[in-house]
Amino acid sequence: MKARVTASASYTIGDIDKRLYGSFLEHLGRAVYTGIYEPGHPAADAQGMRTDVIELVKALDTPICRYPGGNFVSAYNWEDGIGPKEDRPKRLDLAWRTTESNQVGIHEFADWADKAGTDMMLAVNLGSRGLDEARAFVEYVNHPGGTYWSDLRARNGRKEPWNCRLWCLGNEMDGPWQVGHKSAAEYGHLANETAKALRGLDPTLELVVCGSSHSNMPSYPQWEATVLEATYDQIDYISLHMYFENYEKRTDEYLALPLKLDRYISTVSGVIDYVKAKSRSKRDVRISFDEWNVWYHERKQDAQRMRDWDWPEAPRLLEDIYNFEDVLQVGCILNTFIRRCDVVRIACIAQLVNVIAPIMTEPGGPAWRQTIYWPFMLASRYGRGTALQLAVEVPFYSAAVADHVPYLDIAGVHDADSGTLTFFAVNRHATEMLEAELRLDGFKPRSVEHTIIKHDDLAATNTRSAPDNVAPRKGEGASLSGGGLSLALPPHSYSMVRVQL
Incomplete structure (x- = not known):
């Protein structure tokens, strides 16, 4: 299978905000307790944080954590999480039917x-609580x-402020499952009233308002229009x-889902433009895609267990074990965010x-890296x-979410400071090698390096006993050719190609 890609120094999408590679920690399951915090662990520091x-x-190198x-x-x-630990109350958490020790x-x-x-990206409770x-x-x-x-903060051991700049005004308030749904x-x-109050404290804060929890919500995209008009x-x-x-175990359909993601971003971007025009505003509102990931391996079983x-x-709880197939999916998701970086400025892998x-x-015991x-x-x-705005010519296939799913999913980034071009590429085809010719207009390549993640078993995982099974x-598969690149990408593979200019 053949593909042609053109990358030009003259055609760019925009600068990538480093916060596109943000992360997320919630008081949920073992994300915090025995995740980042485990006093008594051999690798714990004086504060009980796991150094491993x-x-x-x-x-x-994730720049923010929600x-x-x-x-x-x-x-x-x-307030339950400040002051002497022995005085902190235990509370029932209604979201996950657990007890929080604080x-x-x-x-x-x-x-x-x-x-x-x-850096911290903090969220305030606009469900059971409010502005004050x-x-x-x-x-x-x-x-x-x-x-x-x-002054209470100082008495609790921190004299200097943390100066957190990025604040979320609640979470998924469109969802009926949310405590305090509105x-x-x-x-x-x-x-809007909360944002006005917070800007009264500091007009330089960056504030995130809740959009739709997912694009299948019955209120989407009217929710975005109504909320944006108010705020x-x-x-x-x-x-x-x-x-x-991927409950149906259809890899072709699964790997097509990032096209639904792209459509979601495009729709909300259009709503933003509409409200901006209607409001006669000069301000630009962008997208914070602050929860995304693969989530289905343990989802149904855990929903029953919680009951x-x-x-x-x-x-x-929700301890999905990821496989090699999920590597391909996560690669396509990240490529989508890179290609939409003019609109999506922040994104947080959850969790x-x-x-x-x-x-x-x-x-x-140990800590290890999952496949993703x-x-x-x-x-x-x-x-x-x-x-970079890449021009891509490649064969397509049809899927439930889109009629034209390209077998090659690719994003390109030019880093002028390091003098490099980096391409992230996923071959969606199950059986065919993808041979791609990359034309580089306005760039002078000197050398190229190819990094690949490939496993013959889509179900392959990393475990405590085999932590590097997928790595x-x-x-x-990459070589310089006539001022451009030639790539040979194996079926169902993820590649990073780095070009030194």
């Missing part, structure tokens, strides 16, 4: 984020001192969420540790710079 996990997170939820935040009292709160998470080399609690939380986190909340009009009014001049981003499933159990603390996550841990760790790491570390290796 920190090292794996640092290698991902916290503390997620569904959890919609009934969360942030041994990790804003102080512990902020310290962990600093050690892991990531959100205002107090921001004041506690960001105000220098001399007020009740900032109509679009109700939520739009509350979010447009007070917020910076609208959040979207999407999870990817049956009796409020456990940090149970094993980071144990819960539908690239990193797994065993209590008292690798495409995320490669994109995060090497997908920085300017996204990147040096490829031999």
Whole structure:
């Protein structure tokens, strides 16, 4: 199978915000407890944080981490997680039918984020609570001192403010499953008033308003229009969420789902443009895709388990074990975000540790990388710079979500600082080698390196006993050819091709 791709220095999509490679930690399952925090573990530091996990997170180079939820935040009292640990209350978490110990709160998470080399993206509770609690939380986190909340922070051991810039105004408020679910009009009014109050504290904050939980919601995309009309001049981003499933075990249909993702982004981008025009506004609102991942391996079983159990603390929950097929999917998702970086400025893989996550841990035992760790790491570390508008000629196939699904999914990034071009490519074809000729207009290639992730078994996983079963290796499918590139991409493979200019 043949393909032709043209990359030109003159045709770009836009600069990639590094926060496109963000992450997410929620008080859910073992994401926090025995995930990042496990006092008594051989690798735990003085604060009880697992240093083996920190090292794996640092290698991902994820610039932001969204916290503390997620569904959890919609009934969360942030004040429960401050002060002496022995005085912190245990609470019932209605989102996941568990008991929350509050041994990790804003102080512990902020310290962990600093050690892991990531900035905080904090969420306020607009479900069971509202404007005043959100205002107090921001004041506690960001105000220098001399007020009740900032002085309380100092008494709790942190004199200097954390100065968190990015704040989410609730989570998935369109969802009937959400504690404190609201109509679009109700939520739009509350979010606007909360945003006005937070801007009264600090007009430079970046604020994220809730969009649709997924594109199958009956209120989509009218929800976006109603909420944006209520909030447009007070917020910076609208959040979207999407999870990817393969219950039917159809790889061709599964790998076509990123075209649905692209359509979702296009639709909401159009709604943003409509509201901007209607509002006669000069401001630009962008998309924060702050929950995305593959999620189906344990989803149905865990939904039943939650109905049956009796409020456990940090149970094993939503611990999907990812396979090689999921590597291809995650690669296509990341490519979609790169190609839409002019609109999608922030994205957060959900989640980071144990819960539908690239990193797994065993209590008292090791931490290891799941299969999807690798495409995320490669994109995060090497997908920085300017996204290129590629012209691609390649055969297509038809799927339920789209009539024309290209067998080659490819994104290109030019990093002027390092003098490199990087291409991320997925061959969706099950049996055919994909031979691609890449024309490089306005670039002078000097050398090329090929990294490939390939396994003969789509169901192959990484486990505690075989943590590197699916991992990147040096490829031999890329060569310089007449001022451009020749690529040979095996069937069902993920490749990163780095060109030194």
